[in-house]
Amino acid sequence: MKDFPGTPGTVLGLILRLSQFIFAAGSIAFMVSSSSFFNFTAFxxxxxxxxxxxxxxxxxxxxxxYAVVRRKVLHNPVLVCLYLVGDWATSTLSLAAACSSAGITVLFFNDLRHCYFGEECRNYQLSVVCAFLSWIPISISSLIMLWLLAAG
Amino acid sequence: MKDFPGTPGTVLGLILRLSQFIFAAGSIAFMVSSSSFFNFTAFxxxxxxxxxxxxxxxxxxxxxxYAVVRRKVLHNPVLVCLYLVGDWATSTLSLAAACSSAGITVLFFNDLRHCYFGEECRNYQLSVVCAFLSWIPISISSLIMLWLLAAG
Incomplete structure (x- = not known):
């Protein structure tokens, strides 16, 4: 296994995980704060x-x-394999969700020229932006995991 | 470089490329045969x-x-790197396009209970299905390329 920044148990790995969590939580918060999201399957x-x-x-x-504080290396092949499957699944689901919601927000703002849900429209947009910002670090993490497993 | 089915220059690699092309062409054909697709940015x-x-x-x-007929091996690292970048870019764009269009078709068929574009609605659905079917082999190809480069 190769040891480079971004792998499990490194500071960059921790930063990537935290940014994924923060943007995903932000996306949920913006969407839930609008009252009509449940009318749309994509949302x-x-x-x-x-x-x-x-x-x-x-x-x-x-x-x-935990690994950073205790200076442990989390490069067990079984653990990396588990990380890889989870990262790939969540990365694909996140991109799919962000794009399907973006399709609908673009329909409202661009194709129909106007969004008819008042204040909530801004929440939809911010939620989609957060979802894309969450997808960027998770896709980087999943690429690092595949690289780590293949080069191991 | 490892030599396994699905890598460039193998029969499985050729089948993956042909299936990507056929489904992508099918998706375009179904969408273009509807006359109102240009009203939707996602389409x-x-x-x-x-x-x-x-x-x-x-x-x-x-x-x-060409490689299959001439029995050549296309495992040049520069070529694999080029394949990898192209495969990842097209794979991500295809999934994004399929999901944003799927978001709109689900909005019509499920959320609004009815699609108001008559015969064209079926074309939208078939186009999105073909786009997803095209994404499956391209994602397999891109995973194989990353594996090939990392294990090389």
Whole structure:
């Protein structure tokens, strides 16, 4: 196994996990604060995908924090394989959820020229932006895991 | 470099490229055959992403076919690196396009209870299904390329 920044148990790995968690939680918060999100399947799916993402990233952030403090190396092949499957699943689900919600917000703001849900429209947009910002670090993490497993 | 089915220049690699091309071309054909797709940004984006996917997969299918016939091995590190970047870019764009269009079709069929575009609604659905079917082999190809580069 190669030891480079971003792998489990490193400071950059911890920063990636924390940023995934913060943006996923932000996406859920913005969406839940609008009262009509449950009328749209894509927005409900966004909340479910971001919820899964937030739980996954939070658990892995705790493990990374423990490894950083205790100076342990988390490069067990079974653990990396588990990380890889989880990262790939959550990464794909997050991108799918962000894009399907973005499709609907673009429909409202661009194609229909106007969003008819007042104040809530801004929440939809901010939630989608947070979902994309959460997807960037999770995709970096999943690439690092695949690299780590293949080069191990 | 490891030599296993699905890598460039193998029969499975050629089948993956051909399936990517066929489904991407099918997705474009179904979408273009509806007359109102240009009113939706997501559907226009789907055509652009599937167009890029079809061109990329077709060129690589020709290279794979040449390598299979001439029994050449296309495992040059620079070539694999180029394949990897192209595969990842087209894979991400394809998934994003398929999901944003799926978000809108689900909005019509599920959330609004009815699609108001008559015969064209079926074309939208078939186009999105083809886009997802095109994404599956391209994601397999991109995983194989990353594995090949990391294990090389």
């Amino acid at each position: 409900c799916y966004l909340i479910a995908a971001m919820g899964l993402q937030a739980i996954w990233s939070f658990v892995l952030a705790l493990m990374d924090a | 226009c984006y789907l055509i652009a992403a599937m167009g890029l996917q079809a061109i990329w997969s077709f060129v690589l299918a020709l290279m794979d076919a």
